[in-house]
Amino acid sequence: xDSLVYLDGEWIEGNPPVLGPAxxxxxxGAIVFDGARAFEGTIPDLDQHxxxxxxxxxxxxxxxxxxAQEIERIAREGVAKFPADAALYIKPILWAEEGWIYPDPKxxxxxxxxxxxxxxxxxxxxxxxxxxxxxxxxxxxxxxxAACHYPNAGRALREAQQRGxxxxxxxxxxRMVAELATANLFLAKGGVAITPLPNGTFLAGxxxxxxxxxxxxxxETVKEAVVTPKDLLEADEIWSTGNHAKVxxxxxxxxxxxxxxxxxxxxxxxxxxxxxxxx
Numbered sequence: 001x002d003s004l005v006y007l008d009g010e011w012i013e014g015n016p017p018v019l020g021p022a023x024x025x026x027x028x029g030a031i032v033f034d035g036a037r038a039f040e041g042t043i044p045d046l047d048q049h050x051x052x053x054x055x056x057x058x059x060x061x062x063x064x065x066x067x068a069q070e071i072e073r074i075a076r077e078g079v080a081k082f083p084a085d086a087a088l089y090i091k092p093i094l095w096a097e098e099g100w101i102y103p104d105p106k107x108x109x110x111x112x113x114x115x116x117x118x119x120x121x122x123x124x125x126x127x128x129x130x131x132x133x134x135x136x137x138x139x140x141x142x143x144x145x146a147a148c149h150y151p152n153a154g155r156a157l158r159e160a161q162q163r164g165x166x167x168x169x170x171x172x173x174x175r176m177v178a179e180l181a182t183a184n185l186f187l188a189k190g191g192v193a194i195t196p197l198p199n200g201t202f203l204a205g206x207x208x209x210x211x212x213x214x215x216x217x218x219x220e221t222v223k224e225a226v227v228t229p230k231d232l233l234e235a236d237e238i239w240s241t242g243n244h245a246k247v248x249x250x251x252x253x254x255x256x257x258x259x260x261x262x263x264x265x266x267x268x269x270x271x272x273x274x275x276x277x278x279x
Contacts, residue, residue: 001013001081001082002115002116003015003113003114003115003116004078004081004082004113004114004115005111005112005113005114006074006078006111006112006113006114007111007112011078011081018111019095023095023096023097024095024096024097024098024099024103024104024107025095025096025097028099028101029146029147029148030060030061030062030095030096030099030102030103031093031094031095031096031146031147031148032053032056032057032059032060032062032093032094032095032144032145032146032147033053033056033091033092033093033094033145033147034049034050034052034053034056034091034092034145035049035089035090035091035243035244036049036050036075036089036090036091036243037087037088037089037090037119037243037244037246038079038082038086038087038088038090038114039087039088039119039275040085040087040275040276041084041085042275042276042277043075043076043079043090044210044271044274044275045206045207045210046072046075046076046090047068047072048206049090049092049206049243050068050069050071050072050075050092051068052145052206053068053071053092053094053145054067054068054071055143055144056094056143056144056145056146057094057108057144059141059143059144059146060096060103060141060144060146061102061103061105062094062095062096062103062105062108063105063106063108064094064108064110065108065109065110066110071092071110071112074112075090075092075112075114078090078112078114079114082114082116086116087116087117087118087119088114088115088116088117089113089114089115089116089117089243089244090112090113090114091112091113091114091115092110092111092112093110093111093112093113094108094109094110095108095109096108096109097109117244119245119246120244120245120248122247122248122249122268123251124248124249124250124251124252124258124260125165125166125167125240125248125249125250125251125252126164126165126166126167126250126251126252126253127160127165127166127167127168127169127180127238127250127252127253128160128163128165128168128169128253128254129168129169129171129229129254130156130159130160130168130169130170130171130181131156131159132152132155132156132159132168132170133170133171133172133173133175133178134152134170134171134172134173134178134179134201134202135152135173135201136172136173136200136201137200137201139173142200142201142202142203143200143203145203153170153181153182154181156168156170156181157181157182160181165252167180167181167182167183167240168180168181169185169229169232169253170202171229172199172201172202173201175229176196176199176226176227176228176229177196177227177228177229177231177232178196178199178201178202179196179202180240180242182242182244183205183240183241183242183244183245183248184196184202184204184205184207184208184240184241184242185227185232185238185239185240185241186208186211186238186239186240186241186263186264186267187227187231187232187235187236187237187238188235188236188237188238188261188263188264189231189234189235189236190236191221191263192221192222192223193215193220193221193222193223193263193267194222194223194224194225194227194231195208195212195222195223195224195225195227196224196225196226196227197224197225197226197227198224205241205242205243206243207241207242207243207246207247207271208241208242210241210271210274211241211247211267211270211271212224214267214270214271214274214279215263215266215267215270218266218270220263220266232253233253233254233256235253235258236261237249237250237258237259237260237261237262237263237264238250238253238258238264239260239263239264239267239268241267246268246271247264247267247268247271249261249264249268
């Protein structure tokens with residue numbers, strides 16, 4: 001079994017057809033999701049991912065028919081149906097069935113998708129600067145993990161891969177560094193970890209917040225600050241954080257090679273220790 005969906009009180013294998021042509025989410029994008037991870041027998045911060053799904057739902061003008069606690073219970077029930085050591089992606093989805101341009105809040109539905117997804121290795125990835133930018137908060141629902149953001153992220157990712165890179169650095173409307181197309185970013189300079197200051201153009205991710213806390217608790221200095229493209233290009237080390245790959249080093253930015261550095265290595269070890277309850 002590679003894919004399992006919870007819908008209307010039942011577990012269904014595979015990829016069941018759910019959204020119809022008249023569903024508001026299908027044709028006008030009224031849909032949000034979140035993503036958590038099960039790996040090596042652990043599910044770090046599942047509660048926060050479930051809570052963010054509810055927050056995203058409200059930000060899109062919908063009304064969740066379920067609580068974060070119930071989503072977490074269902075998610076754990078589903079994970080238990082897979083082998084104990086399975087690497088899984090856990091994806092709660094909420095969408096509006098009805099409305100005209102904007103959702104009818106009462107029509108919001110819920111399903112949960114769990115599927116096999118191996119964690120990417122930590123050998124490192126190459127990144128480049130993107131020609132695409134993140135929107136400002138008055139230009140898109142940037143306070144929600146909404147599906148409507150991902151076509152632009154996809155354009156940035158495709159552009160990067162066509163240039164021979166794995167991911168792309170996306171700037172904000174003021175041309176400051178926001179994040180990667182699919183993850184948050186950290187850099188280190190002079191022994192200090194720095195990550196872009198949340199400014200309403202991107203989601204400050206759950207794994208990002210966890211890594212900030214873990215590094216600070218371990219005595220490291222972590223700053224949230226405005227990061228220029230020049231800052232990033234001249235960094236001593238760079239790494240990404242996100243649900244899909246968790247904590248991964250950047251080993252090339254444009255034509256400049258990089259090595260996984262001490263702060264990245266500490267961040268990854270701390271995260272794995274946290275996930276496994278060793279802290």
